[in-house]
Amino acid sequence: MAPVQVIRATPKIVPTWSIREDEVEAEVKRLAQAIKAVSEGLEEQRKKLLAAGIAEKEAEIFSVHRMILQDPLALKKVQTRIAEERLNAEDCVQFLIGVLEKTMSGLEGNSVRSYGADISEPWRMVLAQLMSSGREALLSSEGQVVLAAAELTPHVVTFLDRDRVLAVVTETGGRFSHGAVLARSFGFPTVVGVPNLLSRLEQGMRIIVDGDKGTVQLNPDQEAVDHFLERQARRRARLERLSVHAALPAETSDGHPFSVRINVESTRDLGLSGFDPSHTDGVGLLRTEFLYMERTQFPSEEEQYRMYRRVIEGVGGRPVTIRTLDIGNDKQLPYFKTPHEVNPALGWRGIRVYLEWQDLLRVQFRAILRASADGPVRVLFPMVTSNAEVERLHVIFNEVRAQLEDQGFEVAEEIPVGIMVEVPSALITMPRILESVDFVSVGTNDLVQYLLACDRDNPWVSRLYDPYHPAVMWSLDFVAKSAAAAGKPCYVCGEMAGDYATALLLVGMGYSGVSVAQNFVAQVKFGIRESTLAEAQQLAKTVCSLDNAASIRELLEATRVKLHDGSQRASSES
Ligand code: PEP
Ligand code: MG
Secondary structure (H helix, E strand, O other): OEEEEEEOOOOOOOOOOEOOHHHHHHHHHHHHHHHHHHHHHHHHHHHHHHHOOOOHHHHHHHHHHHHHHOOHHHHHHHHHHHHHHOEOHHHHHHHHHHHHHHHHHOOOOOHHHHOOOOOOHHHHHHHHHHHHHHHHHHHHOOOOEEEEEOOOOHHHHOOOOOOOEEEEEEOOOOOOOHHHHHHHHOOOOEEOOOOOOHHHOEOOOEEEEEOOOOEEEEOOOHHHHHHHHHHHHHHHHHHHHHHHHHHOOOEOOOOOEOEEEEEEOOHHHHHOOOOOHHHOOOEEEEEHHHHHHOOOOOOOHHHHHHHHHHHHHHOOOOOEEEEOOOOEOOEOEOOEOOOOOOOHHHOOOOHHHHHHOHHHHHHHHHHHHHHOOOOOEEEEEOOOOOHHHHHHHHHHHHHHHHHHHHOOOOOOOOOOEEEEEOOHHHHHOHHHHOOOOOEEEEOHHHHHHHHOOOOOOOHHHOOOOOOOOHHHHHHHHHHHHHHHHHOOOEEEOOHHHHOHHHHHHHHHHOOOEEEEEHHHHHHHHHHHHOOOHHHHHHHHHHHHHOOOHHHHHHHHHHHHHHHHHHHHHHHHHO
């Protein structure tokens, strides 16, 4: 619960929100500052071109753009809309751009157009300026806030200050989109896919976000506030009770071992208060693309090597599973523009990018292999669709290893190599792929989207994106059985593994372990420690016998309640 702060997280969507009367002046000032910044930028660009020997006439367009921004009528239009409609400056500038575009289309062939000056162009720059300064404002303003955005890209999440942002709400996106995955992993209660959210918000309005229930309350009354505080206190007490499990071994009550590793998206995760590396069995998924995202250009081999070494040190020398870069789709690096794709989830992503652009992979391999001298590392490949790809990756890996050894670098003898199981073709050919790898880890976030043909980022199909669909359960079971037959370990590192009843189900299916966001370690261990292996196996058997998601979800909910009640009884008896 906090005042809401709206940010312009995406350049594609221009947000609209209402402002109070006493905020009009500040909003008009914000507009003036944006215009000033754009004008100064235009003048600087003009001077730069002239200095570079470009003819005065060519550079004239910048002066024209500045003059357009000085048009008092256009400015008045925007200011009036801010004051009368009480809307944010971005919305009002966007409105002006619409008006100007209409005017321009009526002036086809007119001298203004032939002069090469699109009169809406400089206003687009003002809009871009306003939208980019939104993020800066968030970074520089003070006090705790709930963040609201049209869309939450992973890139934006990496900038959020964890002490200041109490929760996140967005208009678009799905529960398993990368922005949400990252926000959850950083511990922000997050609600996504709230239609027309921004138009209902006023900057600074009090808002309650309940990430467990997926609800958002605007301007809550005293009763709602009291209810929230009560729920929050109960939740904190429950988490406190569960926290004792974090330090205990991840094994069933009859001693069957299971590993609980963590997903890491930032080296900052490891320095967080409350994080104790001895509570985990290492890192089960290092999403290296997010380490790349926190930078302004590709990290060099040396920088990558140091990042990996920091992670190894951060978990006290426990195994670190380094996933090679998984860029593409919604995970974009600001300094690496990939081509526009109509269907990016099925496009140029993960290993597909660097099997073509091998320099990226070779540098990353060098850094990983060098880090292997500092502690146990494993390599994990995302978006694998066939064994042929795995074999190509092995060839490159071995070439890089031989090169490093020739150059006198120390490289560990044993570096297990595995794949993410997230594409149906890899799943179906699992028994064959298992012959070529040391382990597999199921990425359920993607596997669900590809199995069910259901975009993980799209709120319109979020109801169909169902991790408890029988197809998902049967697939998980198939991977575990295939891995057991091959004598290789298998893991799950998708979000669903963070739920304690699901983790128990995975124990029962025969998984070797899970990898979850740090803040779920205690509850996952709780679920496992409260049951016997036979109980977990019975749960898996029953789940796999069910043919509809509703019954599976019901059974898992009953399991959660049973585990919870059992532990409450035990703690009250003691
Ligand atoms: C997954 O797909 O489940 C996964 C762990 O990878 P990511 O969420 O980074 O795509
Ligand atoms: Mg994935």
